Every structure is written in C-alpha cells, then in structure tokens.
Amino acid sequence: MDTNEKKQFFSEHLLAWYRKHRRDLPWRRSRNPYHIWISEVMLQQTRVDTVIPYFHRFTERFPTMEALANAPEEEVLKLWEGLGYYSRARNLQGAVREVQERYGGVVPDTLKEISTLKGVGPYTAGAVLSIAYNKPEPAVDGNVMRVLSRYFLIEEDIMKIGTRGIMEKLAKELIPEGAAGDFNQGLMELGAMVCTPRSPHCLTCPVMEHCAAREMGMEEELPVKKKAKPPRPEYRIAALIEGSGPQEGHILIRQRPQEGLLARMWELPHVEVPFGYADASGVPASISVLTEQLALETIGIRPGQGFMHAEHTFSHIHWDMQVVTCSLEPSVVPSGTGMLLPSHYQWVNRDTMEQYAFPNVFLKILKRYFSL
DNA sequence: AATCCGGGGCC
DNA sequence: GGCCCAGGATT
Structure with missing residues (x-):
C-alpha cells in the first residue's frame, strides 16, 4: 500500500x-x-x-x-x-x-x-x-x-x-x-x-x-516533544486587610495593571519576597516587606495572624504564597494620607466580591475567608 | 527561536 | 505530589 x-x-x-x-x-x-x-x-x-x-x-x-x-x-x-x-x-x-x-x-x-x-x-x-x-x-x-x-x-x-x-x-x-x-x-x-x-x-x-x-509498536513514543522548562519559583506574601467601622466585614482588594500577567484582574494586595523569607519560619521577616511596600501605596497595615498558605502554578511561574490577616493602621503612612484609598483599591464583602474577576488562587483564598 | 500568558486532570 | 497538556502574541 x-x-x-x-x-x-x-x-x-x-x-x-x-x-x-x-x-x-x-x-x-x-x-x-x-x-x-x-x-x-x-x-x-x-x-x-x-x-x-x-x-x-x-x-x-x-x-x-x-x-x-x-x-x-x-x-x-x-x-x-x-x-x-x-x-x-x-x-x-x-x-x-x-x-x-x-x-x-x-x-x-x-x-x-x-x-x-x-x-x-x-x-x-x-x-x-x-x-x-x-x-x-x-x-x-x-x-x-x-x-x-x-x-x-x-x-x-x-x-x-x-x-x-x-x-x-x-x-x-x-x-x-x-x-x-x-x-x-x-x-x-x-x-x-x-x-x-x-x-x-x-x-x-x-x-x-x-x-x-x-x-x-511506537504509539506510546509519539509524538516527540521537547520538555518545557520548569516554572521558576516566586515567593509571595498576601494581605487579607480587614476593614473596621463602616468597612466591618470587608476585605481590601486591588486591580492589577493594564498589561502583563493577569492584566486587569483583581487580587489581594501582595508582594514578592526574597527566597527564604516565605517559608513557615520566615513569615515574620516577609511581613515587614509587605508592610513597607503597601505603605508606599499609602496603605498602612498592622499585620495580624497567618491565615493560610496558597500555591499556584502558571506555565512559567510557580507562586508560593503566605496569606496573613491585617488591620488598617493609618499611622504607618507618613503625612496622614492613609485614609484615602488609591483608585485601583476597593473594599468588598462576601456579596460584592461577586462583581470582580479574580484569578483562581485569590478566589480560593477569599472563598475560604468568607466561608463560601 | 524563545518567552510570556492559566488552569486542570491523571496516576 | 509530580507529571502532562498546549495556541497566540510578543520580542
């Protein structure tokens, strides 16, 4: 034939x-x-x-x-x-x-x-x-x-x-x-x-x-395919910032930039921390990185307790993330601007979070937090 | 040609 | 828990 x-x-x-x-x-x-x-x-x-x-x-x-x-x-x-x-x-x-x-x-x-x-x-x-x-x-x-x-x-x-x-x-x-x-x-x-x-x-x-x-007898050997590079690890710490007073029961979220990874999606405020900061024993060290970074965005926080650990794998990056609960602490931010929320930040509760699009990793965290 | 973009299923 | 799957845009 x-x-x-x-x-x-x-x-x-x-x-x-x-x-x-x-x-x-x-x-x-x-x-x-x-x-x-x-x-x-x-x-x-x-x-x-x-x-x-x-x-x-x-x-x-x-x-x-x-x-x-x-x-x-x-x-x-x-x-x-x-x-x-x-x-x-x-x-x-x-x-x-x-x-x-x-x-x-x-x-x-x-x-x-x-x-x-x-x-x-x-x-x-x-x-x-x-x-x-x-x-x-x-x-x-x-x-x-x-x-x-x-x-x-x-x-x-x-x-x-x-x-x-x-x-x-x-x-x-x-x-x-x-x-x-x-x-x-x-x-x-x-x-x-x-x-x-x-x-x-x-x-x-x-x-x-x-x-x-x-x-x-080669059906299992085909197709020939070069292996992809393993995703690079990134260590991150995320904040579940709990509102008080009028914001009781609310959590602060923010929108990602227009371009790049997860463009325009919503997320928990978080920062990358150097390797070694983010394991269980390193949480205290990474918290200060988080506090300092958010202060630069005029968000003053007082860190609370570890809430959970979350991992998420993209095709090229692996996120290893510690999540901590925090309260607002305006005095952390110089010049008293801490009560003004930047426009890409937003308070949500268990009902209003439905209106925002989150990547799965943050959806999981928020659903657990709100017991959804 | 190599890298950036998510997420889920299988064993 | 480690492995596999994989179009399109960008550089």
Whole structure:
C-alpha cells in the first residue's frame, strides 16, 4: 500500500467514524460562526468538560456579536473567570468589535481576513473556516499533531515551529472533498477520545490497520516533544486587610495593571519576597516587606495572624504564597494620607466580591475567608 | 527561536 | 505530589 492509499484510507475511515461517533457538544448544535468561534477560543489549552459551562454562560449573556461588542470589559472578564489565559477574552471582544465595524457584523470567511483578527492564529482560523463555512483549511492543534505523528510516523519535535507547517500541509491534503468541517473535527475527536496521549485505545481506532506507529509498536513514543522548562519559583506574601467601622466585614482588594500577567484582574494586595523569607519560619521577616511596600501605596497595615498558605502554578511561574490577616493602621503612612484609598483599591464583602474577576488562587483564598 | 500568558486532570 | 497538556502574541 503506497502513501496515497494510506492517506485515502485515513480520510475515508476517519470521516465515517466521526459521523457515527461524534459527541453531542453544545457548539456542535450551532452553525453560528460567532458561537463556533467562541468555542474554539475557549478550547485553546482547555479541555471540553471545563469549557461546556463557560460556553453556556457566555453565549447566554452575549448571544450575538453586537451584545459582546457593547459589553463592558469587566463583565467579559468576569464570565471568563477561572478559565485562564485572560488575554483570550480581551482579544475576542476586541476582534468581535472589529468584525462589527470592518466586516458588517459577519465573521470573515477567508483565511487572509480572519487571520488579521486579534487572537485568531492558524489553528483558530482553520477551525472556524472549516467548521462554520466548510472551507478546506487545516486546523492543526495538539490532538491533530499527535494523531498525524502516529499514523504517518512523523518524528519531528512537535514543539518546534516548523513542525506545525509540515502537519498543516499534510492535514490539508487529507481533507475529503466537501467535508472539511466534519473531517477536521473528526481528527480532533479521534485525538481526544481514542488516540490519547497515554494508553491510546488502538483497538477501537478506525485507522489502526494502517497506523505506522502501531505497526512499529511506537504509539506510546509519539509524538516527540521537547520538555518545557520548569516554572521558576516566586515567593509571595498576601494581605487579607480587614476593614473596621463602616468597612466591618470587608476585605481590601486591588486591580492589577493594564498589561502583563493577569492584566486587569483583581487580587489581594501582595508582594514578592526574597527566597527564604516565605517559608513557615520566615513569615515574620516577609511581613515587614509587605508592610513597607503597601505603605508606599499609602496603605498602612498592622499585620495580624497567618491565615493560610496558597500555591499556584502558571506555565512559567510557580507562586508560593503566605496569606496573613491585617488591620488598617493609618499611622504607618507618613503625612496622614492613609485614609484615602488609591483608585485601583476597593473594599468588598462576601456579596460584592461577586462583581470582580479574580484569578483562581485569590478566589480560593477569599472563598475560604468568607466561608463560601 | 524563545518567552510570556492559566488552569486542570491523571496516576 | 509530580507529571502532562498546549495556541497566540510578543520580542
């Protein structure tokens, strides 16, 4: 059997398998390019089970591009809370506004145009074009690279930028006439359900007969993937600043800067401390770093007790955080300005905190504090 | 080409 | 508790 026959076998059997075994997912009930676009952005780096409830809430609140375009950014961020990679949400809203203004409210159906939109890279472009418009464009994600690397025994490192190009060329050749959407979804469905990273279910695979990796007994060794660098550790101390008087029952939170890590999300005031300050015995030393830093922002605090320890891993940073309760102490701040709250600070209680978008690590701390 | 961006599941 | 998964933007 030559290469072309293997390709044809693959395309035919995969397509038939998908049409029989496809999962009934919310976004597969829609032909709305906007809804399909939302699902593809949410599905970047995020598994199906996690995305489903977010997709329902998001499309219910923003059923049309007009609704999303006109919404305040904080509300979009709040609906994205917990999903991570928050620039996806900001880019999506920006791109939808662009579609409203530049494309008359219609998601573009050409590779050139759709690729100019914020947050729409080669994968998302191919996915939306093929699924929403049935255009014969490849949509190569991690699932697809795993499936193709195994079936065709491709041993290039999939973390390399050039490997994706090889995969896209191959994936495009495989698309059956008039069935781009189903075929691309089938490729991803196979990767998710059968051709899994570990312990692939080869015995139920529709293309096992001609899978090169399977023939060689190499299915577990593929795809080849260079290991990522471990995240660098950062030691931090965070303050649960408890209000008194009119602010009884409230905690002070602040909004992060416009750019960078967790941009514009809300958080507990906290500072990075040097290594060695933040372990259990080092808490007293790190507290003074916290007090001094907040004093510079005109927030005077008197540290209280350790409340909890929290860890959070990003792809490139690991936060190791001690959380302490504090009370306000205006006298810590020189020149008596301590009672004026900087505008990016805000008091919240267990009810009003619902209005602000927090990264998961702070959400956990606040929920425990308020016994939610 | 390398780094910056979250968060969750599996064993 | 350690390992794996991984698109897009930026530099």
